[in-house]
Amino acid sequence: MKKVFLSLYCLLVSIVSFSQEEKIETKWVPRDPQKFESVHSGTFNGQKITFKSIVGETFLKNSKGEVTGALWSTSYIRDGVDSSRRPVMFIFNGGPGSASVWLHMGFFGPKVVKIDSEAKEDDGAAPYRLVENNQALLDLTDLVFIDPIGTGFSQIEGVGKTADFWGLNEDAASIAQFMRIWVTQNGRWQAPKFMAGESFGTTRAAKVAEVLEGGGQNMALNGIILISQALDYAGSSSWADNLTSFFTYLPSQAVTAWYHGKAGQGKTLEGFAQEAREFAYGNYLKSLFLGEKQTQAEKEVIAEKLAYFTGLEKNYILHSDNQILMHRFKKELLRAEGKAIGTLDGRFLALETDKSAEGPVLGDPSDYMAESAYTAVFNDYLMRDLKVKMDRPYFSSASGMGGSWNWKPVPDGAYYEPSYVSTARSLSEVMHRNTQIKVMVANGYYDLITPFFDAEFTFARHDFPQDRIQMTYYEAGHMMYNRQEDFDALAKDVREFLEGILK
Structure with missing residues (x-):
C-alpha cells in the first residue's frame, strides 16, 4: 500500500510539475546573429576574383518588432569594388521545404558537384566530385543563397511559430523581409537586383516580386530567372x-x-x-x-x-x-x-x-540517383571551405512542412474557394507596373513535373508582356544543369540575359 501511495504521489508531482512547465513562457534572449566569414579567390569568366563568403543568420521580426525566426543565407561578395551599385542576385530552390543546396551546388555556386551527365549511373557512395565553377557569375554579380525557415540552419526563434512562415503568403513575406534587410545592411538600394528560383522557387519569386512592391519599402527588381517554372499549378x-x-x-x-x-x-x-x-x-x-x-x-x-x-x-x-x-x-x-x-x-x-x-x-530515380552526392558534398563544403561550425545539422529539406503548408493566397478569415495555386497573375501585374523588369524562363525537355509546354501555355496567357519574356530550352530535366552540355548552355544564356539588362 505504501508503494502504491508513493507511486501515486510521484505521478501527481510529475503532473503538477509538467503543468507548471507548460505555463512557463520562454523569453527570447537578445543575441548577435551567428556569422561565419572566409576569403576565397577564383577565376570566373576569365577574371581572377577575390571574394568573401558570409554564412550567417538574419533575425526576422513581426509587426511588433519581436523576433520570430532566424533565416540563414550564404552570400558571396566580391572584394575590391564599389559595392553601392554592384548587382546582387538572390537565389532559392523550391519544395516548398527545400534549402538552396541544389542551385548552390548544382549551378550558381563558385564550386559545384558533378554527377553522371548522361543520367545512366547512380551517384553511388562517397567520395563525390566537387569542381571549380569557372562559369559562376561573380564577375557580374554578388550571389545570396537563401534557406527559408525550416530548411538548412534556418529555424523559428523568439515568439515565432511555423504558421508565421509555412504558407504561400507567409513565405513570400519572410523572403521579402530578408531581402530588404540584406540590401539595407549591405548598402545596395541603388544596386541592380535579381532573383533566381527553381520549381516552387519560381512560384515564390513571382509572389516575392509582388510583396516587394508594398510594405512602405518598394523594391523594384531588374530581372528574374525562372528555372523549371511552376506559376500556374493547373498545368503541372x-x-x-x-x-x-x-x-x-x-x-x-x-x-x-x-x-x-x-x-x-x-x-x-x-x-x-x-x-x-x-x-x-x-x-x-x-x-x-x-x-x-x-x-x-x-x-x-x-x-x-x-x-x-x-x-x-x-x-x-x-x-x-x-x-x-x-x-x-x-x-x-x-x-x-x-x-x-x-x-x-x-x-x-x-x-x-x-x-x-x-x-x-x-520513388524518383532522378532524385535518389543524385541526392546523396549533393548532400555529402555540401556538408563537407560548408565545413572545409566556408568554415562553418554548427552543433546541429543542415537540413536540405524541411521536416513536416508538407502537411502544414498553407496554400491559400488570401488572408485567414477571407472567403476562398479552393483552386489550383497560381502566382502567374501576380508576376504579370508586377511586369506591368515595373516596365523595365525582364524574365528568363529555363525549360528542360525531359522535365516530367513542370513541363515545358506548361511554361509556354502559362506565359501565353495572364497578359504577360511578351517582349520581356525569354524562353530557353535544354535537353535534360528539372535540374537541367546536371547535364554538362546544358550546364554550359544555361550558364551562357543566364550570362547573356544579365548582360543584356546591365549594359
Whole structure:
C-alpha cells in the first residue's frame, strides 16, 4: 500500500510539475546573429576574383518588432569594388521545404558537384566530385543563397511559430523581409537586383516580386530567372479530371518517349516536340473537352495518335480514356523491361522491385540517383571551405512542412474557394507596373513535373508582356544543369540575359 501511495504521489508531482512547465513562457534572449566569414579567390569568366563568403543568420521580426525566426543565407561578395551599385542576385530552390543546396551546388555556386551527365549511373557512395565553377557569375554579380525557415540552419526563434512562415503568403513575406534587410545592411538600394528560383522557387519569386512592391519599402527588381517554372499549378498537376494537365504534359511525354526510342524515330527532338504541340492545341484539346460527346470511332482516332506520340499501346490508352496520368506513363513506357523513368528528369530510369504496380514504387530515380552526392558534398563544403561550425545539422529539406503548408493566397478569415495555386497573375501585374523588369524562363525537355509546354501555355496567357519574356530550352530535366552540355548552355544564356539588362 505504501508503494502504491508513493507511486501515486510521484505521478501527481510529475503532473503538477509538467503543468507548471507548460505555463512557463520562454523569453527570447537578445543575441548577435551567428556569422561565419572566409576569403576565397577564383577565376570566373576569365577574371581572377577575390571574394568573401558570409554564412550567417538574419533575425526576422513581426509587426511588433519581436523576433520570430532566424533565416540563414550564404552570400558571396566580391572584394575590391564599389559595392553601392554592384548587382546582387538572390537565389532559392523550391519544395516548398527545400534549402538552396541544389542551385548552390548544382549551378550558381563558385564550386559545384558533378554527377553522371548522361543520367545512366547512380551517384553511388562517397567520395563525390566537387569542381571549380569557372562559369559562376561573380564577375557580374554578388550571389545570396537563401534557406527559408525550416530548411538548412534556418529555424523559428523568439515568439515565432511555423504558421508565421509555412504558407504561400507567409513565405513570400519572410523572403521579402530578408531581402530588404540584406540590401539595407549591405548598402545596395541603388544596386541592380535579381532573383533566381527553381520549381516552387519560381512560384515564390513571382509572389516575392509582388510583396516587394508594398510594405512602405518598394523594391523594384531588374530581372528574374525562372528555372523549371511552376506559376500556374493547373498545368503541372497530373491528376484525374484536370483536363489542362493532359494537354500540357503531352509534349513532355512525347519527347521522353522519343529519348527512350519508343516514339518519333527519325525525327529531331525539336521537330517531334513541335508536332506534339500542334496535336495538343488541335485535335487533342478538342477531344478532351468533348468527352463522351465523341463516338467510339472518334476516340480511337485520338488513341491512335496518342500511341504514336507516347509509345504506349493503343488499347492501354483507350482503357485510360485517352488521358494518361504522368505517374502511369513513367511506369508504363518501359514496363516490358521492368523499368520506371524519373519525374524530375525522364532520362533517368531504374529497375523496379514491383513490375506490376500502377506507378513507380522506388520513388524518383532522378532524385535518389543524385541526392546523396549533393548532400555529402555540401556538408563537407560548408565545413572545409566556408568554415562553418554548427552543433546541429543542415537540413536540405524541411521536416513536416508538407502537411502544414498553407496554400491559400488570401488572408485567414477571407472567403476562398479552393483552386489550383497560381502566382502567374501576380508576376504579370508586377511586369506591368515595373516596365523595365525582364524574365528568363529555363525549360528542360525531359522535365516530367513542370513541363515545358506548361511554361509556354502559362506565359501565353495572364497578359504577360511578351517582349520581356525569354524562353530557353535544354535537353535534360528539372535540374537541367546536371547535364554538362546544358550546364554550359544555361550558364551562357543566364550570362547573356544579365548582360543584356546591365549594359
